[in-house]
Amino acid sequence: MKRKTGVSGESFQPSATETEGAPRAGLSCVKRLPSYLQLLRVLQAEGQEYVSGTVLAGVHHLEPVIVRKDLANTGIIGTPRVGFRVTELITAIERFLGWDNQTKAVLVGVGNLGAALLGYRGFENFGLQIVAAFDVDPGKIGKWIHGCKIQSMNQLAGFVRRGEIKLGVLTVPVEVAQEAVDMMVRAGIRGIWNFTPLKLQVPDTVVAQKEDLAEGLAVLSHRLHHLLAIRVPSPKSALADR
Amino acid sequence: MKRKTGVSGESFQPSATETEGAPRAGLSCVKRLPSYLQLLRVLQAEGQEYVSGTVLAGVHHLEPVIVRKDLANTGIIGTPRVGFRVTELITAIERFLGWDNQTKAVLVGVGNLGAALLGYRGFENFGLQIVAAFDVDPGKIGKWIHGCKIQSMNQLAGFVRRGEIKLGVLTVPVEVAQEAVDMMVRAGIRGIWNFTPLKLQVPDTVVAQKEDLAEGLAVLSHRLHHLLAIRVPSPKSALADR
DNA sequence: TTTATATCGTTATTGTTGTAACGATATTAA
DNA sequence: TTAATATCGTTACAACAATAACGATATAAA
Numbered sequence: 087m088k089r090k091t092g093v094s095g096e097s098f099q100p101s102a103t104e105t106e107g108a109p110r111a112g113l114s115c116v117k118r119l120p121s122y123l124q125l126l127r128v129l130q131a132e133g134q135e136y137v138s139g140t141v142l143a144g145v146h147h148l149e150p151v152i153v154r155k156d157l158a159n160t161g162i163i164g165t166p167r168v169g170f171r172v173t174e175l176i177t178a179i180e181r182f183l184g185w186d187n188q189t190k191a192v193l194v195g196v197g198n199l200g201a202a203l204l205g206y207r208g209f210e211n212f213g214l215q216i217v218a219a220f221d222v223d224p225g226k227i228g229k230w231i232h233g234c235k236i237q238s239m240n241q242l243a244g245f246v247r248r249g250e251i252k253l254g255v256l257t258v259p260v261e262v263a264q265e266a267v268d269m270m271v272r273a274g275i276r277g278i279w280n281f282t283p284l285k286l287q288v289p290d291t292v293v294a295q296k297e298d299l300a301e302g303l304a305v306l307s308h309r310l311h312h313l314l315a316i317r318v319p320s321p322k323s324a325l326a327d328r
Numbered sequence: 329m330k331r332k333t334g335v336s337g338e339s340f341q342p343s344a345t346e347t348e349g350a351p352r353a354g355l356s357c358v359k360r361l362p363s364y365l366q367l368l369r370v371l372q373a374e375g376q377e378y379v380s381g382t383v384l385a386g387v388h389h390l391e392p393v394i395v396r397k398d399l400a401n402t403g404i405i406g407t408p409r410v411g412f413r414v415t416e417l418i419t420a421i422e423r424f425l426g427w428d429n430q431t432k433a434v435l436v437g438v439g440n441l442g443a444a445l446l447g448y449r450g451f452e453n454f455g456l457q458i459v460a461a462f463d464v465d466p467g468k469i470g471k472w473i474h475g476c477k478i479q480s481m482n483q484l485a486g487f488v489r490r491g492e493i494k495l496g497v498l499t500v501p502v503e504v505a506q507e508a509v510d511m512m513v514r515a516g517i518r519g520i521w522n523f524t525p526l527k528l529q530v531p532d533t534v535v536a537q538k539e540d541l542a543e544g545l546a547v548l549s550h551r552l553h554h555l556l557a558i559r560v561p562s563p564k565s566a567l568a569d570r
Numbered sequence: 571t572t573t574a575t576a577t578c579g580t581t582a583t584t585g586t587t588g589t590a591a592c593g594a595t596a597t598t599a600a
Numbered sequence: 601t602t603a604a605t606a607t608c609g610t611t612a613c614a615a616c617a618a619t620a621a622c623g624a625t626a627t628a629a630a
Contacts, residue, residue: 092613108626110616112616113617114616114617114618115617149618149620151619151620152617152618152619155618165625165626166624166625166626166627167625167626167627168626205627321628328608
């Protein structure tokens with residue numbers, strides 16, 4: 087196994103800013119890892135012991151080499167002609183993403199979206215465990231939604247400190263988003279998953295990740311627009327294919 | 329047009345691999361446009377007549393030149409020292425994204441997430457109008473959610489054909505996702521906004537856009553992981569900043 | 571044993587996206 | 601009128617991501 091330290095291939099980044107050791111994977115890699123993980127869990131359940139990068143690539147319509155590079159970032163090593171050990175690979179990806187231990191999180195803002203996220207079981211697969219929900223609406227406080235008691239915003243800071251919660255899900259109306267964020271930051275939250283369309287102001291000791299549905303919709307609209315413009319809309323052709 | 333004495337020649341322009349006219353905007357551009365639009369609507373409501381790319385950039389923490397390039401893709405032309413006319417800019421972006429006319433859409437799968445999306449008012453700002461919802465659960469069929477009647481999947485094809493619906497929102501459980509998609513495609517749906525973690529199989533007369541929450545969460549986890557690893561977790565420091 | 575082949579890991583090349591630089595232009599101020 | 605300046609649009613350059621190419625290695629077949 088070769089261990090080149092700073093060759094063009096993989097280590098971008100002005101180096102000195104990062105901590106040693108980690109090859110600093112690209113963003114696109116990080117985004118693809120969960121989809122591998124999802125499939126790997128299925129394979130594990132089926133009792134598959136090994137899986138090749140080629141197979142992973144096929145399912146997700148990617149080039150095998152991309153998969154191999156992505157996986158290399160997690161530190162795993164495969165064997166030629168065989169592939170990767172499924173259990174090992176799951177562990178490697180989970181550790182790389184910080185999903186090896188369930189991360190406790192609070193949810194702020196129990197509207198339509200907030201309630202839906204509380205009810206979403208899938209987060210357990212992504213190392214996320216929403217342990218409490220907060221809102222300002224007296225009509226909601228005290229009620230239970232999907233096994234989670236809704237508490238007053240006044241109780242946020244205490245709860246976060248006591249539980250050493252590091253992660254917050256932000257699903258409040260955009261008008262009060264920054265205010266809510268300030269409270270979360272003061273309470274000690276270090277990462278915010280932002281479902282509002284606002285660019286949040288946070289100190290650089292906190293990371294904010296914006297989840298913007300409009301982005302995906304824009305891409306879809308734009309592509310659909312082109313598609314409909316290019317090919318004459320003929321319902322027949324859509325039928326023929328599969 | 330300038331004539332620089334470049335050594336490397338002029339083989340740089342995006343060159344017309346695409347259908348005539350459009351300079352073929354990048355994906356990243358398309359993703360940013362909605363956030364500009366959101367702010368522009370606010371400015372319009374405030375009665376602002378002009379806005380500069382610099383201001384737009386400042387709000388979203390982007391470089392002004394990126395904004396100018398993005399806007400250039402929509403075909404708008406600004407005036408130096410003044411900026412862009414707000415109303416014109418809104419129109420240009422909406423037309424570019426295909427949001428100038430409300431696009432009717434159906435939603436398939438009224439679970440937690442589906443119901444939440446039905447209740448989300450914001451889509452009207454994105455040219456999207458969900459006009460019907462479908463599910464297989466007899467317990468849900470016939471009920472109304474957020475002003476939308478839930479219908480049986482058997483009624484999907486007829487409804488889509490009669491209304492000439494082109495867009496579908498997919499919020500079914502992953503196990504039945506492909507099956508639902510096949511029905512949608514046969515009915516004449518041309519664009520699918522996919523909220524399941526499955527890579528859909530669609531003919532190339534249909535575009536499928538995957539909306540993957542796990543992606544964003546992965547990025548957040550990974551960044552948070554690094555942040556917590558680098559700086560010693562000290563609640564004090566988080567307080568100090570803003 | 572030898573050969574064929576699927577797959578791995580790495581490096582090289584090409585393409586796409588972001589940043590920097592710069593001339594052009596409209597408003598404001600001297 | 602002239603000078604200063606903010607902003608626009610474009611081009612040149614740099615950083616990142618995807619693709620292509622290639623040697624290395626483990627299994628299977630001859």
